[in-house]
Amino acid sequence: MPPKPNPFDDVYDVVKLIPPGRVTSYGAIARYLGSKGGARLVGWAMNAAHAMDDVPAHRVVNRNGVLTGKHHFGGNRMQEALEAEGVAVENDQVVDFKNRFWDPAVELV
C-alpha cells in the first residue's frame, strides 16, 4: 500500500529524525506539532508506527522516561533496541533520561 497521507505523518517524520542514542517523549512531539494532536494521539501514532520499520518507536518514551509501551513491542524488545543504540535502560526506565532527552522543538528547531 502506497504511503497514504496519515494524520500522524508529521509524528513519523519527527520520530524518524530522532538521533541514535537519544529518546523523546510523547508530549514533546505533540508540543512540537503545536499540541494540535495531544499526547494520546502521539501514542496512537506510535501504535501504527510500530508496524512501520522506518519509525523507531522504541526511542519514544513517556515523560517519565519509562518504557510505557514496551508491552506492545512484545516484551523486552524495546529495551534491547535502546541498549543496542547505547541508551542505558534499567527497570524499564531510561537512565539519565534528562540527559538523553531529545526535544524536537529545541534540537530540530
Add this chain to the structure above:
DNA sequence: ACGGTGACGTCTG
C-alpha cells in the same frame, strides 16, 4: 450513530 478506551500530559484541589 454513540460511547468507551488509550504507548500521555498538564492543571487544580
Add this chain to the structure above:
DNA sequence: ACAGACGCCACCG
C-alpha cells in the same frame, strides 16, 4: 508534596 480530574484525537465495539 500528593492525588484526582480533565483535555486532546483516533480507533474499536
